[in-house]
Amino acid sequence: xSVTSKLTTLTLTLGMISGxxxxxxxxxxxxxxxxxxxxxxxxxxxxxxxxxxVTDEGVIITDPSGEARSKMMRKEINKLxxxxxxxxxxxxxxxxxxxGGQIFKDEGAEFIxxxxxxxxxxxxxxxxxxxxxxxxxxxxxxxxGDKQVDLHYYGPNDGDCMSIxxxxxxxxxxxxxxxxxxxxxxxxxxxxxxxxxxxNTFERVLNELEFDTVLSGHMPASSPEAFKEDYRFNKxxxxxxxxxxxxxxxxxxxxxxxxxxxFSHWRGYEENLPAHIERMSYSIWHGN
Ligand SMILES: [Zn+2]
Numbered sequence: 001x002s003v004t005s006k007l008t009t010l011t012l013t014l015g016m017i018s019g020x021x022x023x024x025x026x027x028x029x030x031x032x033x034x035x036x037x038x039x040x041x042x043x044x045x046x047x048x049x050x051x052x053x054v055t056d057e058g059v060i061i062t063d064p065s066g067e068a069r070s071k072m073m074r075k076e077i078n079k080l081x082x083x084x085x086x087x088x089x090x091x092x093x094x095x096x097x098x099x100g101g102q103i104f105k106d107e108g109a110e111f112i113x114x115x116x117x118x119x120x121x122x123x124x125x126x127x128x129x130x131x132x133x134x135x136x137x138x139x140x141x142x143x144x145g146d147k148q149v150d151l152h153y154y155g156p157n158d159g160d161c162m163s164i165x166x167x168x169x170x171x172x173x174x175x176x177x178x179x180x181x182x183x184x185x186x187x188x189x190x191x192x193x194x195x196x197x198x199x200n201t202f203e204r205v206l207n208e209l210e211f212d213t214v215l216s217g218h219m220p221a222s223s224p225e226a227f228k229e230d231y232r233f234n235k236x237x238x239x240x241x242x243x244x245x246x247x248x249x250x251x252x253x254x255x256x257x258x259x260x261x262x263f264s265h266w267r268g269y270e271e272n273l274p275a276h277i278e279r280m281s282y283s284i285w286h287g288n
Contacts, residue, residue, distance in 0.1 A: 055144050118132055
């Protein structure tokens with residue numbers, strides 16, 4: 001497949017996420033660097049977002065998300081600073097996020113992730129994931145210049161090694177794949193989605209972390225309000241499915257009857273809700 005047709009496929013696939021398309025004049029190949037706070041940016045391209053933190057002593061980034069994207073991200077960082085990328089955080093193992101970091105490895109960056117990612121990342125048959133240098137178990141603080149980025153492991157999530165990314169001084173939170181505000185995600189993306197565990201993550205984040213700025217791994221923008229609405233969606237889905245299961249309803253019956261009208265304006269609500277009901281039902285039943 002040529003680079004162009006690969007790119008078109010990628011754009012078509014990921015175009016589903018944002019609710020916008022080339023027809024709207026939106027070009028997902030165009031890199032967008034948005035300043036959220038002093039020295040704190042969201043880098044967006046191909047419907048993937050990275051946190052970019054610029055300090056006098058170097059740059060911290062999350063998720064390369066492919067070679068083409070990381071090359072463009074490197075150029076865009078150059079427009080902000082001459083400093084080297086010193087730290088690359090992998091939010092989780094999934095290859096669409098973790099591949100493509102070699103350009104940062106070449107300039108000496110340290111790659112950091114939760115320890116359970118190591119084994120999963122080593123399985124990349126295409127060998128495009130730079131293997132992590134540093135792993136942690138429960139929490140890890142990255143301090144560089146005047147900035148601090150904390151990683152927290154709250155258990156299984158989308159996959160088994162998700163880091164919750166939080167800047168305690170800047171009050172910034174990033175949720176990758178488990179936080180998709182305003183969007184009832186496509187069914188094929190739910191295979192590793194542990195709904196009960198994700199609900200637990202939302203509750204821990206809301207109880208334990210302070211934030212006034214939120215990034216989603218994919219959606220163009222988020223906010224504390226959008227984050228809380230996303231939590232309410234997860235909770236309403238859990239409550240409705242749990243209640244139905246207690247009454248002895250089958251997953252098929254629940255898929256046909258459960259409605260969450262508060263979220264009917266969300267993208268994908270009509271087409272995708274039944275798959276989420278099914279995933280939640282299995283998640284409650286299996287515990288994953
Ligand atoms: Zn994922």
